[in-house]
Amino acid sequence: xxxxxxxxxxxxxxxxxxxxxxxxxxxxxxxxxxxxxxxxxxxxxxxxxxxxxxxxxxxxxxxxxxxxxxxxxxxxxxxxxxxxxxxxxxxxxxxxxxxxxxxxxxxxxxxxxxxxxxxxxxxxxxxxxxxxxxxxxxxxxxxxxxxxxxxxxxxxxxxxxxxxxxxxxxxxxxxxxxxxxxxxxxxxxxxx
Numbered sequence: 001x002x003x004x005x006x007x008x009x010x011x012x013x014x015x016x017x018x019x020x021x022x023x024x025x026x027x028x029x030x031x032x033x034x035x036x037x038x039x040x041x042x043x044x045x046x047x048x049x050x051x052x053x054x055x056x057x058x059x060x061x062x063x064x065x066x067x068x069x070x071x072x073x074x075x076x077x078x079x080x081x082x083x084x085x086x087x088x089x090x091x092x093x094x095x096x097x098x099x100x101x102x103x104x105x106x107x108x109x110x111x112x113x114x115x116x117x118x119x120x121x122x123x124x125x126x127x128x129x130x131x132x133x134x135x136x137x138x139x140x141x142x143x144x145x146x147x148x149x150x151x152x153x154x155x156x157x158x159x160x161x162x163x164x165x166x167x168x169x170x171x172x173x174x175x176x177x178x179x180x181x182x183x184x185x186x187x188x189x190x191x192x
Contacts (some may be wrong), residue, residue, distance in 0.1 A: 078138035
């Protein structure tokens with residue numbers, strides 16, 4: 001059984017995915033999580049604390065499902081590891097759909113909320129650095145700036161494709177093909 005804080009974070013991610021950040025109400029969050037509003041304020045102090053904790057929760061959850069590997073599968077080469085990490089963000093399972101939708105809602109809210117903007121920017125930078133590191137394994141002679149730019153393009157593309165897929169304007173299989181093609185293009189670009 002999940003602890004109370006985890007229950008609250010799971011409920012917050014669900015509500016943000018369904019209703020957006022502006023639609024998040026502490027009373028509704030308490031009902032969704034099966035806890036009191038006092039307990040939510042005890043753990044998170046204020047609404048921004050809830051949003052920051054939810055952002056951290058969905059990032060941690062994404063880290064866990066993008067790190068999952070089939071123990072019986074053959075080890076991947078550096079390119080395969082990069083591609084698989086990106087493609088695991090495009091899975092038609094509830095946890096990934098919810099995470100991607102909540103991330104998009106938090107990112108959209110950061111346009112108007114300067115305090116949240118810093119947290120979203122920091123999370124985005126960590127993701128870019130993670131992808132740059134994977135690119136570096138595939139292209140070890142590429143410079144740090146080039147790796148970072150390629151990682152930024154890939155993560156931005158993935159976010160856009162995820163939004164299109166989740167909104168029904170792009171089939172999942174095609175989104176995954178586009179990511180695979182982008183990986184090849186970025187690796188070729190880095191190879192010179």
